[in-house]
Amino acid sequence: MLKYKVFANQLMSLADARFFAAQGVDWISFLLTPGHPTSIKPSDLKEIKEWVEGPAIVGRFIQPFRKEIEDAIALYDLDAIMLDEQTPLDVIQEGFSVTIFKEINLTDDSNWAQKLEWAAPFVDYFILDITHANEDNIKTINELCRTYDIFLAEENNNLLPKQIEALRPTGLVANAIGREEIVGIKSFEELDSLFEYLQDDAD
Secondary structure (H helix, E strand, C coil): CCEEEEEEECCCCCCHHHHHHHCCCCCEEEEECCCCCCCHHHHHHHHHHHCCCCCCCEEEECCHHHHHHHHHHHHHHCCCEECCCCCHHHHHHCCCEEEEEEEECCCCCCCCHHHHHHHHHHHHHHHHHHCCCHHHHHHHHHHHHHHHHEEEECCCCCCCCCHHHHHHCCEEEEEECCCEECCCEECCHHHHHHHHHHHCCCC
8 A cells, every 4th residue: 555645647558557556556547638649549448447457547638528528438437537727617517427637737827726726616636737846836735735635746757755745745646657668668767766655664
């Protein structure tokens, strides 16, 4: 059992799914937006659901229509959905039968905290990208982590133990951006230190 809940993001293959399932993560996500270059093929996702046990399956979408989400939930029997920051709230305000994750990017835009407040009634978990966080943001992020269920993300998987312990989020995001050593086989060495930290003192 890991210290924090972990949301594995940007997976594209069965090999990716097997790696993260072996680490004991809670969620694995796949982009399902049609025509996007990193979207997973429907046949590949169905194979993953047959072969991988443990993590819940998340469908990730970029500015989707509501029907697009509803169709995907039914087709793939999804456990959850993840929506990008640009997805308008009217797409989700009627709710879905699955868990909802919403991405919020920490940028120079001063209203990012307000975005969480507006979306909170319709969202189960937020994914807060703190790649561009600075010392001035830390206090606010800490307050938000105490107020909402937040998974912290950093685009290069550079979340530090000291940073995690200070902010105490609900969970962490691990991005599947490993290096492909040979065709179809990735190395996730950059995640070794994160998972070593997460397994410390685990049962």
